[in-house]
Amino acid sequence: MAAHRKSTPSLLGGQAVRTAATLALASAATTTLFEGAGHADPRPTTARVKARVDRLYEEAGAATERYNGAKEKADEARAAFDRLRDEAARRTRRLNDARDALGSAAAAQYRSGGLDPTVRLVLTSDPDQYLARAAFAEKAGDRQATAIRTVRRELGAIGQLRGESAERLTALRGHEAELRRQKTTVLGKLRAARTLLARLTAEERARYEAATAARNAPAPSARPDATNASGASASTRADRSSGGARASVDVPGSRAAQAISFARAQLGKPYVWGATGPSGYDCSGLTQAAWRAAGVSLPRTTYTQINAGxxxxxSRLAPGDLVFFYSGISHVGLYIGGGQMIHAPRPGAPIRIAPIDEMPFAGATRVG
Structure with missing residues (x-):
């Protein structure tokens, strides 16, 4: 006979079970709350905000240079498209003139009755007059043949121009789409930087501004008005003592001196991304404009300017050299000697003199 196992009675009654479950849930919620609070992101410190803002400005600068490159290509494509369109218009006018000439010749032939020349010679009452007219008609026929060749040539040229114009238009639309993408990237980075800065208290913002100003403050020897009695700037004297400056830079009217003079005249003007002056500049826009003032044409972007000389x-830097920063070659300044440069830093920071040590150095190029 099978043995029957008695069921074990519950140690807790229904009310006890509900009470225990309630306590367990409350305990779990309390634990979760404290764990969540323990893992919540703390309010960012001024140093963390500054590091993140600096990174966003660097990324915005890189996107600005990509925007500049896309704009340069779009401008070139637009100019090429306009040239092709103008040439097609000129060819079309020539085609229409040739067609009009052919139409006039055909109408004249129709009015003459289109008789065979021998028949007209037999029927004429004045053979001499007819022969004179025949010679003229032969010349007219030559002109007609030329007009036909012109029509054929212009039709072929117009067809080719239309094909090239379609290709240029496609390229132009691609560059314009890239322009829009890079503009969106730049504005997004700048908006994110402003949002981070807005999270700072007034006291924290003051400390941030003070730290930024201290970092970007030029050395006393690099002030634009720091000159000796002979008119030589302190930065130039420092270069002379270290053997770092080229003698030609000290010659009035040299190209490097002209570029530096132009850049000094822009001090205090705002950084404006994508701008080439005269009221504001981005970094490569400033260096391009400075060397243009010295009669030297530079490409538009940092990553093309570095290969322009x-x-x-x-260790061999000289005033007038272009100095580049960051691994992506996304920033450029104009070296003025004494370890200093003139550059357009970023939005909110005007064109200024600053040490080249404030950013990761990537290379330098001598132009002019």
Missing amino acids: QRVSR
Whole structure:
């Protein structure tokens, strides 16, 4: 006979079970609350905000240079498209003139009755007059043949121009789409930087501004008005003593001196991304404008300007050299000697003199 196992009675009654479950849930909620509070992101410190803002400005600068490159290509494509369109219009006018000439010749032939020349010679009452007219008609026929060749040539040229114009238009639309993408990226980075800065208290914002100003403050020897009795700037004297400056820079009217003079005249003007002056500049817009004032044409972007001249090492820098920063070659300044440069830093920071040590050095190029 099978043995029957008695069921074990519950140690807790229904009310006890509900009470225990309630306590367990409350305990779990309390634990979760404290764990969540323990893992919540703390309010960012001024140093963390500054590091993140600096990174966003660097990324915005890189996107600005990509925008500048896309804009340069779009401008070139638009100019090429306009040239093709103008040429097609000129060819069309020539085609219409040739067609009009052919139409006039055909109408004249129709009015003459289109008789065979021999028949007209037999029927004429004045053979001499007819022969004179025949010679003229032969010349007219030559002109007609030329007009036909012109029509054929212009039709072929117009067809080719239309094909090239379609290709240029496609390229232009692609560059314009890239422009829009890079503009969106730049504005997004700048908006994120402003949002981070807005989270700072007034006291924290003051400390941030003070730290930024201290970092970007030029050395006393690099002030634009720091000159000796002979008119030579302190930065130039420092370069002379270290053997770092080229003699040609000290010659009034030299190209490097002209570029530096132009850049000094822009001090205090705002950084404006994508701008090439005269009221504001971005970093490569400033260096391009400075060397243009000296009669030297530079490409538009940092990553093309670095290849626009002879590469020089940091130890051989001379006033007028272009100095580049960050691994992506996304920032450029104009070296003025004494370890200083003139550059357009970023939005909210005007064109200023600053040490080249404030950013990761990436290379230098000598132009002019």
